[in-house]
Amino acid sequence: KRPAGAPDASLALPINKVGVVGAGLMASQLALLFVTNLRVPVVITDMDQERVDKGLSYIRGELDKSVAKGRLHGEAAEQLKSLVSGSVSKDVYADADFIIEAVFEELAVKKQVFAEVEAVARPDAILATNTSSLSVTAMAEDLKHPERLVGFHFFNPVAVMPLVEVVRAPHSTDEVIATAFALAKNLRKTAVLVKDSAAFVVNRVLLRLMGEVSNAFDDGTDAAVADQALDPMGLPMTPFTLAGVVGLPVAQHVTESLHAAFGDRFRVSANQQTLIDNGVKALWAKDENGGQHVP
Numbered sequence: 001k002r003p004a005g006a007p008d009a010s011l012a013l014p015i016n017k018v019g020v021v022g023a024g025l026m027a028s029q030l031a032l033l034f035v036t037n038l039r040v041p042v043v044i045t046d047m048d049q050e051r052v053d054k055g056l057s058y059i060r061g062e063l064d065k066s067v068a069k070g071r072l073h074g075e076a077a078e079q080l081k082s083l084v085s086g087s088v089s090k091d092v093y094a095d096a097d098f099i100i101e102a103v104f105e106e107l108a109v110k111k112q113v114f115a116e117v118e119a120v121a122r123p124d125a126i127l128a129t130n131t132s133s134l135s136v137t138a139m140a141e142d143l144k145h146p147e148r149l150v151g152f153h154f155f156n157p158v159a160v161m162p163l164v165e166v167v168r169a170p171h172s173t174d175e176v177i178a179t180a181f182a183l184a185k186n187l188r189k190t191a192v193l194v195k196d197s198a199a200f201v202v203n204r205v206l207l208r209l210m211g212e213v214s215n216a217f218d219d220g221t222d223a224a225v226a227d228q229a230l231d232p233m234g235l236p237m238t239p240f241t242l243a244g245v246v247g248l249p250v251a252q253h254v255t256e257s258l259h260a261a262f263g264d265r266f267r268v269s270a271n272q273q274t275l276i277d278n279g280v281k282a283l284w285a286k287d288e289n290g291g292q293h294v295p
């Protein structure tokens with residue numbers, strides 16, 4: 001069955017080489033996901049060789065872990081490793097069919113990245129952004145071919161979170177959206193089509209939940225009580241632990257985008273820094289030492 005809003009799958013273009021811009025937390029997980037499921041060359045880039053090497057060693061390490069767990073043959077892991085390469089130059093994207101960025105969550109940075117990518121990429125290569133909250137339309141503004149940009153938003157940890165938000169901006173073509181849906185299917189993810197509005201759908205809901213827990217803490221509720229109050233609802237992680245998984249600076253940027261779009265429904269908690277410095281760290285430290293959530 002065709003997913004709601006997805007164009008005809010026959011419009012999807014083939015993907016024989018993938019470029020990932022960035023080698024950080026999300027980017028290296030994305031590169032691993034792409035190479036494992038598509039078995040095509042995947043190339044990552046970052047600002048310096050140290051970051052590139054860190055990303056590559058994360059990918060190789062995860063493939064080794066899969067071998068140790070008996071999920072992958074050693075030979076297959078070596079083949080996958082040989083498909084992944086890294087560079088500090090964006091020239092490596094010249095023959096890529098699909099290039100996704102997962103760099104710092106700031107519009108100016110992402111626009112700069114796409115300007116550099118477009119200077120080397122084929123005119124028919126599809127460009128994607130893993131942005132959590134920024135406007136895909138704004139990101140495409142200065143592109144020569146804005147019609148080829150799509151939002152393709154994954155969740156952390158990428159290997160296990162089943163959803164991907166496909167963001168259709170006004171300029172996106174049916175071919176590009178169909179390719180994103182086909183790609184998501186090949187990556188064994190469930191794709192949903194969302195509008196290009198601040199933080200799309202998932203993060204709007206998630207940040208509201210995390211924000212209210214922070215507000216309860218601001219209002220004087222004990223950090224551990226605020227964090228654990230939702231446990232009986234069966235959340236896989238407490239909100240503060242999840243904030244650590246998402247990354248506190250990322251969570252803050254998403255909240256700022258939501259505040260700009262929707263006003264006081266979303267705001268960066270007054271005590272967020274205190275929480276980061278004391279509450280959350282204390283909670284995590286205790287957690288690692290025996291599973292107790294005591295601030």
Ligand code: CAA
Nearest residue numbers: 131132154155156157158159160161203236237242246250
């Ligand atoms: N990388 C790869 N695999 C991981 C992983 C990671 N970082 N963390 C956990 N896993 C795998 C484990 O290997 C395990 O797989 P197997 O059972 O096949 O061995 C499986 O996930 C379950 O792990 P655990 O049993 O250790 O732990 P769990 O049952 O508590 O599940 C979890 C871990 C899946 C991360 C779960 O806690 C969870 O779903 N948490 C919520 C995560 C979430 O909501 N993420 C979205 C954040 S928002 C975001 O990312 C978007 C944004 O734009 C800001």
